[in-house]
Structures are given as C-alpha cells and as structure tokens.
Amino acid sequence: MKNKIILVDDNKELLETFTAILEGQGFTVAAFSKVGQASKYLQTHDVSDIHAIISDMFMGPIDGLDFLTFCKSIPKLADIDFYFMTGGMLPILEPLYRGYNIKKIMQKPFSAKELINTLKGMAA
Numbered sequence: 022m023k024n025k026i027i028l029v030d031d032n033k034e035l036l037e038t039f040t041a042i043l044e045g046q047g048f049t050v051a052a053f054s055k056v057g058q059a060s061k062y063l064q065t066h067d068v069s070d071i072h073a074i075i076s077d078m079f080m081g082p083i084d085g086l087d088f089l090t091f092c093k094s095i096p097k098l099a100d101i102d103f104y105f106m107t108g109g110m111l112p113i114l115e116p117l118y119r120g121y122n123i124k125k126i127m128q129k130p131f132s133a134k135e136l137i138n139t140l141k142g143m144a145a
Contacts (some may be wrong), residue, residue, distance in 0.1 A: 028040060029076040040052045041139075076104070078106065085105055103121075104127060107126060109119050
C-alpha cells in the first residue's frame, strides 16, 4: 500500500503540525523545510510507496512551482499525485498553475479533516 507523504513547507510549525496529523492517520511522512532537500530525497530514495506529494506554493529560494516542474519532469515521479498548499488567493494564482497536473490546491488555513479527506479522495 502506498502510504508515504512527501511534505514540503518552509514554515516549520506548520510542517510539524501537518506531519503529526498525517502520521496520526497512518501515513508515513518525509517532511522537508526546503525544496532542495525534498528533491534530493526523491532522487535518492525508492518512490514506489509514495501516496502523494504536498508542497507549499511559495517558498524561497526555490518555490513550489519549480518543485512541481522538477517532479513532473522525472518519469518515476510524474504520476504521483501532487497537491499544493497556499495562503494566497486562488483566483489570482490560477494562471500560475493552469496547465500543470495538480490534484488539488488547498487554501490555508484548512482543517485537519479537509487535509485527510483530500488525501483519501473524499469530499471535505
């Protein structure tokens, strides 16, 4: 069963909170505060057990869109569901992510229930 979540967010408090929520639901979480760390992990580890990649959209110096492009350009990662989290306004951001293969964009703040239901493919 695919139960690993790759989680990337530069806000360490949110990263710890989301990790605890996901682990409490039985997911294994590989959490990273920088895109470069997550990219290196994905290049050097088995990805066959990854359920999804969840990334903040805006981070520095490499942002979520760059990370998404990286993930979708590598064949072993291209079919893994990719989710964005953002505190930005979705209608304004829509032109940035149009055309990318994104499963869903979750606007912060969102509830733990919404996060879990999204990953399990249920309506929040």
